[in-house]
Amino acid sequence: xxxxxxFELSSILLTAIGFAGLAMTTELPLMxxxxxxxxxxxxxxxxxxxxxNWLTTQLLRLSPALWNSLMVMAFVAFVVDLLWISQDMLPxxxxxxxxxxxxxxxxxxxxxxxxxxxxxSLVAVLAxxxxxxxxxxxxxxxxxxFAAIWTLLLYHLTKESHEARSAMTSLSSPTxxxxxxxxxxxxxxxxxxxxxxxxxxxxITIFFVIPRIGAGFFxxxxxxxxRTSGFSEKVDLGVIGAVKEDPSVVMRVEFPDQExxxxxxxxxxxxxxxxxxxxxxxxxxxxxxxxxxxxxGTFKLPNFSRERPAGTQSASLRQEILxxxxxxxxxxxxxxxxxxxxxxxxxxxxxxxxxxxxxLPSTRFQYRVHSMPNHLLEEERLAASFSYPDHIRKYFLQxxxxxxxxxxxxxxxxxxxxxxxxxxxxxxxxLRTNYRYSLDVGTAAPxxxxxxxxxxxxxxxxxxxxxxMVVMLRTAGIPARLVTGFLVGEWNDFGNYYTIRQRDxxxxxxxYFPRSGWITFDPTPSVAATVPNPxxxxxxxxxxxxxxxxxRLVIQYSLADQLVVARGIRDGSDSARTQxxxxxxxxxxxxxxxxxxxxxxxxxxxxxxxxxxVAASAIAGVTVMVWRLRRRWRxxxxxxxxxAAQAAVVQLYGRLLRLLxxxxxxxxxSDTPLEFGRIVTQRxxxxxxxxxxxxxxxxxxxxxxxxxxxxxxAHANRLLASLRAARR
Numbered sequence: 001x002x003x004x005x006x007f008e009l010s011s012i013l014l015t016a017i018g019f020a021g022l023a024m025t026t027e028l029p030l031m032x033x034x035x036x037x038x039x040x041x042x043x044x045x046x047x048x049x050x051x052x053n054w055l056t057t058q059l060l061r062l063s064p065a066l067w068n069s070l071m072v073m074a075f076v077a078f079v080v081d082l083l084w085i086s087q088d089m090l091p092x093x094x095x096x097x098x099x100x101x102x103x104x105x106x107x108x109x110x111x112x113x114x115x116x117x118x119x120x121s122l123v124a125v126l127a128x129x130x131x132x133x134x135x136x137x138x139x140x141x142x143x144x145x146f147a148a149i150w151t152l153l154l155y156h157l158t159k160e161s162h163e164a165r166s167a168m169t170s171l172s173s174p175t176x177x178x179x180x181x182x183x184x185x186x187x188x189x190x191x192x193x194x195x196x197x198x199x200x201x202x203x204i205t206i207f208f209v210i211p212r213i214g215a216g217f218f219x220x221x222x223x224x225x226x227r228t229s230g231f232s233e234k235v236d237l238g239v240i241g242a243v244k245e246d247p248s249v250v251m252r253v254e255f256p257d258q259e260x261x262x263x264x265x266x267x268x269x270x271x272x273x274x275x276x277x278x279x280x281x282x283x284x285x286x287x288x289x290x291x292x293x294x295x296x297g298t299f300k301l302p303n304f305s306r307e308r309p310a311g312t313q314s315a316s317l318r319q320e321i322l323x324x325x326x327x328x329x330x331x332x333x334x335x336x337x338x339x340x341x342x343x344x345x346x347x348x349x350x351x352x353x354x355x356x357x358x359x360l361p362s363t364r365f366q367y368r369v370h371s372m373p374n375h376l377l378e379e380e381r382l383a384a385s386f387s388y389p390d391h392i393r394k395y396f397l398q399x400x401x402x403x404x405x406x407x408x409x410x411x412x413x414x415x416x417x418x419x420x421x422x423x424x425x426x427x428x429x430x431l432r433t434n435y436r437y438s439l440d441v442g443t444a445a446p447x448x449x450x451x452x453x454x455x456x457x458x459x460x461x462x463x464x465x466x467x468x469m470v471v472m473l474r475t476a477g478i479p480a481r482l483v484t485g486f487l488v489g490e491w492n493d494f495g496n497y498y499t500i501r502q503r504d505x506x507x508x509x510x511x512y513f514p515r516s517g518w519i520t521f522d523p524t525p526s527v528a529a530t531v532p533n534p535x536x537x538x539x540x541x542x543x544x545x546x547x548x549x550x551x552r553l554v555i556q557y558s559l560a561d562q563l564v565v566a567r568g569i570r571d572g573s574d575s576a577r578t579q580x581x582x583x584x585x586x587x588x589x590x591x592x593x594x595x596x597x598x599x600x601x602x603x604x605x606x607x608x609x610x611x612x613x614v615a616a617s618a619i620a621g622v623t624v625m626v627w628r629l630r631r632r633w634r635x636x637x638x639x640x641x642x643x644a645a646q647a648a649v650v651q652l653y654g655r656l657l658r659l660l661x662x663x664x665x666x667x668x669x670s671d672t673p674l675e676f677g678r679i680v681t682q683r684x685x686x687x688x689x690x691x692x693x694x695x696x697x698x699x700x701x702x703x704x705x706x707x708x709x710x711x712x713x714a715h716a717n718r719l720l721a722s723l724r725a726a727r728r
Contacts, residue, residue, distance in 0.1 A: 008047040010147060013147050018144065035099075036098050067107060097127065128140065133364065226324055226502070228502070230463075244461060246502035247501050254496065267487060268332040269483055270328075273483075276471070283354075301338060301340075301349055322364065335373070337369055341367065342365065342366065423473070424511050428523045432524075466523065485508075487506040488504070508520060653694070665684060673695050677695045
C-alpha cells in the first residue's frame with residue numbers, strides 16, 4: 001500500500017474511532033448515529049475505489065454554497081438544542097460535533113480539511129471520556145492513540161512527498177515521472193509501531209505522575225441509575241421480592257485485610273425499621289444529623305459506643321466498596337459501622353444506626369468502611385430475662401392489631417425456651433424448617449401479609465420471614481426491628497472481592513440485648529443457587545475484575561493514591577539505597593582483598609602504575625570507538641538528501657543508472673559516480689556526451705548543494721531522452 005492511500009485510510013480510521021467512542025456511550029440520537037455511519041462508509045468506499053450509489057455520489061458533488069447553508073442550519077439547530085431541548089452544553093455540543101464530522105467527511109479536498117477532521121475526532125474522544133467510565137473506553141483510547149500517531153506521521157510524509165514532487169512535475173514528462181510517494185515498508189511499519197508504544201508508555205507515565213485535581217468541567221452527572229427497593233423511610237411488604245431475579249451489579253466489596261472470608265453469611269446493612277402497621281414498615285426515627293469529620297477525612301459514628309458497651313467489641317473489619325449509581329443515598333457496610341471515609345462533603349446518620357449521604361449520587365463512587373461486628377455475650381446468651389431501657393421498649397415492642405393465632409403460635413414455639421436468646425433461636429429455626437422459600441406468592445394483597453404467610457400460604461421470601469420473626473419476638477417481649485440490605489453474594493477469585501447484585505437484596509432481623517447491643521438473626525432458609533455455565537461464569541468474573549481495576553486505577557485515581565504511591569517509592573528507594581550501600585561495601589572489601597593479593601604477587605610492580613595503565617587503555621579504547629562512530633554518523637548525514645532539490649537530483653541519477661543497466665552497464669557499489677562515468681565511457685564511448693553532464697550535475701546539486709534550476713532539470717531530462725534514443 002502506498003503512502004497516499006494509507007494516509008487517507010488512517011484518517012478515516014481515526015475519525016471512525018472517535019465516532020465509535022461517542023456511539024458506544026449510547027448518548028447519540030439514532031438519527032445522528034446512522035448519519036455518521038453513512039458518512040464514514042461513503043468516505044471509506046471512495047478512498048478504496050469502490051462504487052457508491054447515486055445518492056451518495058450526489059452528496060459528494062454538492063456545491064460549497066449549499067454545504068455552507070446546511071452548516072448554518074446545523075448551527076441554528078445547535079442553539080435550539082442547547083437552549084430548549086438538551087439544555088446542557090455537553091450533549092448539544094456532541095450533536096453539533098457529529099454534524100461537523102459528517103460535513104468534513106463529504107468535503108475532504110485540501111490538506112487543511114484533514115487537520116480539521118483530526119480536531120473533530122479529538123473532541124469526540126474527549127467527549128466520550130466525559131460521558132462514560134466503562135472499561136471499553138480504555139480500548140477506544142489506546143486505539144485512538146495508535147491511529148493518531150500513524151495518521152500524523154503519514155500526513156507529514158505525504159506533505160514532504162508533495163513538496164518534492166512539485167519540484168519535478170513542472171517540467172518532467174508524465175511518462176518519465178518517478179512514482180511518489182513510496183510504499184510502506186516493513187521497517188517503516190515496525191518503527192512507527194515502536195513510536196506508538198513509546199508514546200503510550202509516556203502517556204501512562206504522565207497520567208500517573210501529574211497531580212490529580214479531582215474535578216472536571218464535563219464530569220458525567222447523567223445516565224440511568226439502578227432502581228433499588230427497601231431503603232426508603234417506608235417499605236411495603238413485597239418490594240424486595242420484585243428485584244430478587246435482577247442480576248444487575250450494585251456494588252463490589254473488597255476486604256483488604258484478608259484474601260477470603262470464613263464467615264458463611266455476611267450482611268451489608270442498609271436501613272432499619274421500627275414501626276410495623278400490619279402491611280408496611282416505617283422508620284419513625286429517620287431524623288438525620290450530620291457526622292463530624294476528622295482531619296483525615298473520616299466520618300465517625302458517635303452512637304457507636306453507646307449501642308455497644310465496652311467488652312463487646314471484636315476485631316475491626318475494613319471494607320473497600322465501589323457502589324454503582326443507585327436511586328438511594330444509603331451507604332452500606334457490615335454491621336455495626338464504626339466509621340466511613342470517602343470523597344464526601346458530608347455524611348448523615350439516623351437514630352437507627354443507618355448512614356447516608358445528604359444528596360442522591362448520580363454516578364458510581366467509592367468509599368471505605370470500618371466495622372466492629374457484634375457478638376452476643378455469654379452471660380446474655382444464658383440470662384432468663386432482661387430489663388430494657390424505656391426508649392427501647394417504646395419503639396421496638398410496638399405491634400399492630402393481630403389475631404390470637406400469632407400469640408398462640410409464638411407461645412407454642414417458645415414454650416421450652418428458658419432465655420430470650422433461646423426464644424429467638426427457636427423462632428428462627430421454626431421458620432426455617434416449616435416454611436418454604438419462594439418468590440411466587442401471588443399478586444393478591446391480603447389484609448395481614450404476616451398472618452397469610454404464617455397460616456395460609458406458608459411460603460414467601462425474606463421480607464415475610466423477617467417480618468414474621470420480628471412480630472413473634474415482640475409478641476414474646478423481646479425488642480426487635482427489621483433490617484434491609486444485601487446478603488454478600490458472589491466471590492470473585494480473580495479480583496479477591498465480592499460482587500453484590502440486585503438479587504442479593506435481603507431482609508433480616510436485629511434483636512436487642514442490653515449489654516451486647518443489636519444482634520443479627522436471619523430466619524430465611526438458604527436457597528440453592530442455580531449453577532450457570534462455568535466457562536461463561538469465569539469469563540464474567542475476569543471481565544468484572546478488569547472493570548474494577550480500571551475503576552480503581554483510572555477512574556477513581558486521586559491525589560491521595562498518588563501520595564500512597566510516592567510513599568511506596570520513597571520506602572522502596574530507601575531499601576534499595578541500603579542494599580546498594582551494602583553491595584558497595586562488599587565490593588570495596590573484595591577490591592581491597594584483590595589489591596592485597598596483587599601486591600603480594602607482584603612485588604616488583606607498583607600497583608599505581610598498573611591502575612594508570614589499565615585506565616589509560618580503557619580511555620584510549622573508548623575515545624577511538626567514539627571517534628569512529630562519530631565519523632560514520634557524519635558520513636551518513638552527508639550522504640542523506642536533506643532538500644527537495646537533492647531528492648530530485650537523486651531521482652534523476654537513479655533513472656540514469658537504471659537506463660545504463662538496461663543497456664548492460666552496471667554500477668558496482670564500490671564505484672564513485674566519477675569512476676563509473678569513466679567506466680561507461682570506456683564501454684560505450686558515444687554515451688559520454690550524456691553521462692558526464694548528468695554526473696557533474698549530480699555532484700553539484702547533491703554534494704555542492706547548488707539549487708536545481710528549472711533549466712537544469714529540463715536539460716537533464718533532454719539528456720536522458722537522448723541517451724534512451726541512442727544505440728550501443
